[in-house]
Structure formats: structure tokens, C-alpha cells
Amino acid sequence: MRRTIAITMKSKILLILSVLLLVSLGLNHLGLLFWGWSFVFIVLLGIAFYDITQKKRTILRNFPVLGHFRFLLEMVRPEIQQYFIESDISGQPISRIYRSVVYQKAKNELETVPFGSELDLYADDYKWVNHSAFPLHIDKDTEFRIKIGNAACSKPYHASLLNISAMSYGALSTAAVTSLGNGAKMGGFYHNTGEGGLSPYHLKTGADLVWQLGTGYFGARDSKGNFDSELFKNKVAEHEQIKMIEIKISQGAKPGHGGMLPAEKVNEEIAKIRHVPVGKTVLSPPGHSAFSNPLGLCEFIQKLRELSGGLPVGFKLCIGRREEFIEICQAMKQTQIYPDFITIDGGEGGTGAAPFDFINFVGSPLKDALYFVDNILKQFDVRQNIKIIASGKVFTGFNLFEKLAMGADLCNSARGMMLALGCIQSYRCNSNMCPTGIATNNPSLVSGINIADKSVRVFNYHTRTMESLVELLGAAGLTKPEDVQAKHISCRYQGRAVTLEELFHNPG
Ligand SMILES: Cc1cc2nc3c(=O)[nH]c(=O)nc-3n(C[C@H](O)[C@H](O)[C@H](O)COP(=O)(O)O)c2cc1C
Ligand code: SF4
Numbered sequence: 001m002r003r004t005i006a007i008t009m010k011s012k013i014l015l016i017l018s019v020l021l022l023v024s025l026g027l028n029h030l031g032l033l034f035w036g037w038s039f040v041f042i043v044l045l046g047i048a049f050y051d052i053t054q055k056k057r058t059i060l061r062n063f064p065v066l067g068h069f070r071f072l073l074e075m076v077r078p079e080i081q082q083y084f085i086e087s088d089i090s091g092q093p094i095s096r097i098y099r100s101v102v103y104q105k106a107k108n109e110l111e112t113v114p115f116g117s118e119l120d121l122y123a124d125d126y127k128w129v130n131h132s133a134f135p136l137h138i139d140k141d142t143e144f145r146i147k148i149g150n151a152a153c154s155k156p157y158h159a160s161l162l163n164i165s166a167m168s169y170g171a172l173s174t175a176a177v178t179s180l181g182n183g184a185k186m187g188g189f190y191h192n193t194g195e196g197g198l199s200p201y202h203l204k205t206g207a208d209l210v211w212q213l214g215t216g217y218f219g220a221r222d223s224k225g226n227f228d229s230e231l232f233k234n235k236v237a238e239h240e241q242i243k244m245i246e247i248k249i250s251q252g253a254k255p256g257h258g259g260m261l262p263a264e265k266v267n268e269e270i271a272k273i274r275h276v277p278v279g280k281t282v283l284s285p286p287g288h289s290a291f292s293n294p295l296g297l298c299e300f301i302q303k304l305r306e307l308s309g310g311l312p313v314g315f316k317l318c319i320g321r322r323e324e325f326i327e328i329c330q331a332m333k334q335t336q337i338y339p340d341f342i343t344i345d346g347g348e349g350g351t352g353a354a355p356f357d358f359i360n361f362v363g364s365p366l367k368d369a370l371y372f373v374d375n376i377l378k379q380f381d382v383r384q385n386i387k388i389i390a391s392g393k394v395f396t397g398f399n400l401f402e403k404l405a406m407g408a409d410l411c412n413s414a415r416g417m418m419l420a421l422g423c424i425q426s427y428r429c430n431s432n433m434c435p436t437g438i439a440t441n442n443p444s445l446v447s448g449i450n451i452a453d454k455s456v457r458v459f460n461y462h463t464r465t466m467e468s469l470v471e472l473l474g475a476a477g478l479t480k481p482e483d484v485q486a487k488h489i490s491c492r493y494q495g496r497a498v499t500l501e502e503l504f505h506n507p508g
Contacts, residue, residue, distance in 0.1 A: 016047070017068075078427060088118050091425070093350065098395045099419055105464035106420040106457035127402055127491045130499065132477025140467045143188075144481050146410045148244065149340050150385040152302075154310030156340075157208070157243040160189035161481055162400060162465055164458075165391045165412035166212045166248065166316070168196025170261065170270060171352040171429075175449035176421055176438040181205025182451070183420070183458025192412065195248050195259075195284065198235065199273045209241045212316070213304075214248040215258060216284035218274040225283075227290045231275070233307040242311065244341070245304050247297075249288070249317040252349025252366070252392060254358040256320065259284035265441070294324070294331035302337045314341030314389075318349070319369035320362075329380040338385035342377075343412065344369050346392025350415045352439055353430035366392035367406060371486075371504050374407025395419070397468025401476075404484040405500055420461035421454050 020043050027036030044065055051057075051064035060067040088096040097118060104111035119126065149156025164184055169177045171194065184191040184207035191207045193199070195214025202209055213232075216225060220232035236242050250256060261270070261282040271278040291300045297315065304313045319325060332338050346366025351359065364372075370390055377383040390408035394400055395416045403411050415423070422436045429439035437445040473481065476488050486501035493503055 016043075020044075082425070093348070094393070094395070094415060094419070094425055099425060102395055102416055102419040102461060106461040108460045108464070111464075122492065122495075124492050124494065127489055127500075129398065129401060129472055129476055130488050130490055131475040134477055136474045136477055136479060138470050138474045138479065140470050142470055143466075144470075146387060146481070148314075148387045149312040150338055152305065152338065153312050153340050155243075155312070157190075157312050159410055160187070160462070160466070161410045161469065162394070162462055163189045163210075163389075163410070163412050164191045164417050165414035166192040166194040166210075166246070166251070167352075167414050167418075168194030169199035169201055169273065170196045170265065170441070171439060173434075173437055173440055173446040173449070174201050175446050175451050175454070176418075177201040178205060179421055179449065179451050179454035180417055180458055181207040182455030183417075183462065184208065186455065186459040187462040189462055190243060192246065197273050197275075198239065198242075203239060203241060206241065208243045209239070210244045210246050211236070211242050212246045212248050214284055215286065215288050216274070216282065217290075218276070221275050225285075225289070228275075229303070229307055232304070236308045236311065242308075244312045244314065245308055246341075246343060247288075247300065247304070247313070247315040249297075249315050250320070250345070250363070251316065251351065252318040252345035252347045252363050253351035254354035255318040255347075255363040256286055257355065257358050257362075258286040294328040295335065297328060298331045298335040298337040301339050302335075312340035314339040314343060314386075316343035316345060316389075318345045318347060318363035319372060320364065322372065325373065326376060329376055329382060332382055333380060338382055340385075341387040341389055342373065343389040343391060344373055344408070346370075346390075348392050351429075366390060366403075370403065370406040370408055375504075395465075397465055397470075397472050400465065400469045401472045401484060402489050404481055405486050405489040407486075409482075416461070416465075417458060420458045422449075422457070 020040055024036040024040045027033075027039060047068070048064040051060040051067060054060060057067070059070055082091065086096065101111060144161055145158040146161065147156050147158050164180050172180075177199065178201050181191050181202055182205050185205050189208070190210050191202060191205070192210040193202050193212050195212050195216065195218060197219030198209070198211055213220060213227070217227045220228055220235065222228045263279050263281045266276060266279055266282060268278055274282065276282045291297050301313050301315070305311070344366065346369060347363035348365055370388070374383065374388060377386055387409040388407055389410050389412055390403040390406070391412040391414065394403060394411045394413045400411050418438055421438050423438055424436055426435055428434050432440045432442055434440040434445060437447070437449040440446060469481070473479070473484070476484070478484060478488070486504055487499045489500045490497050491500055491503055
């Protein structure tokens with residue numbers, strides 16, 4: 001919010017200065033030098049008077065007129081940083097080399113790299129594939145699919161290895177949701193609705209959908225905000241496109257933090273999609289009202305399975321207190337109710353908006369969480385019932401490969417897909433001023449998106465990334481994703497080269 005106001009104010013200053021310059025140049029051009037400079041002088045005097053008398057900004061009171069340059073420079077700082085200062089590998093959260101590779105794949109452009117690696121191969125945490133001396137050739141069009149659905153599930157789903165992670169309509173624009181859905185439909189991968197519910201834009205593309213239910217149960221709630229079984233059942237029955245149900249416990253960017261949709265954003269369309277009153281602020285509480293403990297979670301999974309007519313049901317979480325995850329496994333054993341999948345979101349995950357402390361300091365990063373979850377599920381002897389989906393900075397074939405090595409069965413990507421749509425990492429998702437029309441509902445910005453073109457880019461990005469994975473599998477001498485193990489990736493740890501297997505078993 002502060003940033004929005006700051007930008008607006010700075011834009012006004014920029015506009016005033018430009019007008020001043022133009023007027024004075026115009027007057028000077030007409031040979032009216034005296035009038036030209038007098039005009040500029042009078043306006044600057046006016047600004048100085050305003051600066052001295054205003055009481056909000058010390059810098060302007062102390063440095064009238066000149067102080068505005070600070071705001072001007074602050075305004076263009078992110079662009080200067082990104083275009084001139086940041087190196088190819090230093091930018092955060094997604095460095096230039098990763099952004100470029102997504103853009104290239106999305107545009108179907110040449111993506112070979114000349115001369116040599118820009119990465120520091122001797123830096124801690126650098127990872128590489130342990131390739132085979134006897135690589136295999138796998139046809140790059142080979143399509144691997146992962147079956148999701150255990151014995152209790154009557155309608156298992158065969159998912160692609162890379163899919164679109166949860167992002168709600170509302171956080172993303174109509175054009176962005178439509179383009180993502182079209183891309184998913186073309187490429188045969190799924191599109192997660194995000195907790196904002198099933199929107200007409202998700203549905204009309206015909207893509208396979210994962211309906212996510214967050215704590216607000218949007219689209220399947222009663223007037224008090226509690227889960228409404230009948231509504232849920234009817235909607236699932238109505239839309240064959242819904243292939244899986246995901247209960248969102250938490251997400252990496254803000255685990256344990258609820259959400260709020262301000263009243264001004266709750267127009268008739270959003271109200272209809274979410275089943276909330278028009279023009280009233282909507283709260284997503286931090287926790288679920290349908291269950292409050294591990295046994296309750298298992299029972300809710302079973303309930304959704306029955307209401308959905310046997311679709312795969314799972315939950316998404318960012319790992320926090322480890323003993324709680326162990327208790328969830330105990331509850332699974334006790335009830336014999338197993339989720340069909342668990343989505344693990346790393347603390348490095350993205351969001352439209354989250355508080356500073358949550359985005360930076362709450363929740364386990366993906367690597368640690370994946371290994372932990374895979375291991376605990378094996379210890380409880382329940383791993384065979386549950387697929388693990390990983391999300392957190394999966395942009396390339398290698399990122400997919402390394403997540404498989406860490407214990408995942410398949411992956412989701414949110415920001416990779418946004419980059420494929422044309423996101424330029426301008427950090428304005430929380431201001432409704434997304435310059436690329438992706439994370440905004442401002443019609444003039446959204447209209448800039450060419451849906452037909454962006455749909456193909458999402459499809460290309462997925463196809464080319466899967467091709468990279470296939471090539472990496474072949475290079476490692478493996479024939480299928482299920483064969484990838486922790487020993488197939490090495491990592492530099494405290495200066496030494498260790499396989500992930502050694503690292504996980506003997507971290508000291
Ligand atoms: C704009 C945006 C909106 C998101 N909305 C949701 C959401 O509704 N539900 C959810 O579980 N995660 C949400 N996420 C998190 C992503 O689904 C994903 O878990 C996270 O960003 C990590 O993946 P990434 O590194 O590929 O972005 C959102 C992320 C972004 C960037
Ligand atoms: S371009 Fe900027 S505002 Fe738009 S989605 Fe990307 S980071 Fe967010």
C-alpha cells in the first residue's frame with residue numbers, strides 16, 4: 001500500500017517536472033527565454049513552498065525541491081537494479097539465468113549457452129547430476145505420467161510431472177488464468193485453482209483442474225464460512241474437469257497466516273465465485289474450521305473422497321512443527337485413511353502478498369521438508385499410498401530432477417508459469433499495478449495480454465522443460481522418473497562434494 005502511494009506521488013512529481021521542462025523548452029524555442037525561465041522559477045517556488053509547509057515528509061521540509069529527487073531515484077531503483085546492477089546469477093527471488101531460460105523455452109527460442117557456465121561450481125550448495133558413463137537415449141517426446149490415487153480412490157488421475165501450482169483468480173487476472181488454463185489443456189497437465197475457488201475462467205479452458213479448498217472454503221461454504229458438503233458435492237458432480245481435490249493447510253510464503261480480500265475487490269463476479277456477500281471484506285482464517293487435529297484431517301479427507309465420488313484427495317502444507325507431521329502419520333495409521341497426495345511447499349514459495357516476517361522467516365525450505373516428509377512416510381510404511389508433489393522454485397528440467405532425487409514424485413510451478421506468461425519480476429503483485437497484466441484486475445493492464453500467444457508460451461514452456469528432464473534422465477542412465485534417487489545428485493557441502501544420499505544420512 002505504502003509503495004502504491006509512493007509510486008503515485010512520484011509519478012505526479014515526474015509528470016510535473018516533465019510538463020515544466022516541456023513548457024520552458026517550448027517558450028525558449030519560441031524565443032521567449034525570459035518567460036520560459038520565469039515560468040519554471042515560479043513553479044519551483046510553488047513546490048518549495050508546498051514542501052516547507054507540508055508536515056508529512058521531513059526530507060522535503062529540510063530539502064525543498066531537491067528532496068523530490070530522492071523519491072524519483074527510489075522510484076526507478078528496482079529497474080536500475082534489475083537492468084544495470086544485478087548480475088545474471090545474483091537476482092532474487094529468481095535470478096536472471098532462470099528467468100531467461102523460462103522466457104526462451106516459452107518462446108521456443110534457442111536456449112543453448114555459449115562458452116561456459118556462469119555458476120560458481122565450487123560454491124556451497126552448488127548441485128549437479130551424477131551422469132552415467134553409459135547414457136541412454138530416450139525419445140524426447142516420451143510422456144511420463146504419475147498415477148495419483150491409492151486403493152481407496154476410485155478415480156485415480158495420471159498427472160504430468162510438471163503442473164500449474166495453486167494461484168487464485170483474483171490474485172491473477174482473467175487473461176492470466178485463461179492463458180494458463182489453455183496452456184494446460186494443450187499440454188495435458190493440470191491447473192490448480194488456488195484457494196479462491198473455481199472460476200468460470202478456470203472452467204472454460206477445459207483443462208484438468210485441481211480444486212483447492214483453503215480455510216475460507218471458497219465456492220463450497222455456507223453463509224458463516226463453514227464447509228458446505230452439498231455445495232461441494234454438486235459442484236464436483238457438475239464439472240468433470242475436476243480431477244483432484246487439495247486441502248490447503250498452509251503455503252510456504254505465509255504458513256499459519258490467513259488472508260483478507262478487501263471489500264472493494266469483492267464485486268458481483270468474485271462474490272458469486274466465492275459464495276460471499278458483495279462489497280464486504282472476506283477473511284480466510286489461519287486454520288480450518290472443518291478439522292482441528294490430525295484425526296479430524298484424516299476424517300475430512302475421507303469425507304471429501306466420498307462427496308467427490310472417489311476423486312484423489314490430498315493436502316498441501318509447508319512443514320513447520322515436525323512432531324505435528326508425525327502425528328498426522330500416526331492418525332493415518334490409526335484411521336487407515338491415507339491422502340492420495342501431499343503437496344509440500346517450501347518456505348521459498350511465492351505469493352501475491354504476504355507479511356515480511358512470514359515470507360522470510362516462517363516455514364521450512366523445500367529441500368529439508370521434502371527429505372523429511374519422504375523419510376517419515378517411509379518410516380511409517382505409508383509412502384506407497386501417497387504421492388509427494390513438490391513446489392518451490394521449480395523452473396528447469398534440472399530443478400525437477402533434483403526434487404525427484406529429494407523424494408518428490410512430481411512437481412508444481414507457480415512463478416515458472418508466471419514467467420512463461422511474461423512476468424518481469426517487477427515486485428508489484430501486491431499493488432494491483434502489475435505491468436504485465438498478470439497479477440492485477442486493472443482492465444487497461446490486463447488488456448495488454450495476448451491470450452492466444454501466452455497460452456502457447458505456457459504450453460511451450462512445459463513441453464521444453466519436460467524434454468530437458470527426459471534428456472537428463474538419459475544422461476544419468478535412467479529410463480524413468482521413478483528411478484531418480486538421492487545418489488544421482490551431488491552437492492557441495494562445506495567445501496566437499498557429497499551425494500544427497502550421503503548428505504541426508506550423515507549431515508555432519
Ligand atoms: C500470485 C500467487 C498466488 C498464489 N496463490 C496461492 C493459493 O491460492 N493457494 C496456494 O496454496 N498457494 C498459492 N500460491 C503459492 C504457489 O502455489 C506455490 O506453492 C509457491 O509459489 C511455490 O512455487 P513457485 O516457487 O513455483 O512459485 C500462490 C503463489 C503466487 C505467486
Ligand atoms: S510482472 Fe511484477 S507484478 Fe506482475 S506478476 Fe510479475 S512480479 Fe508480479
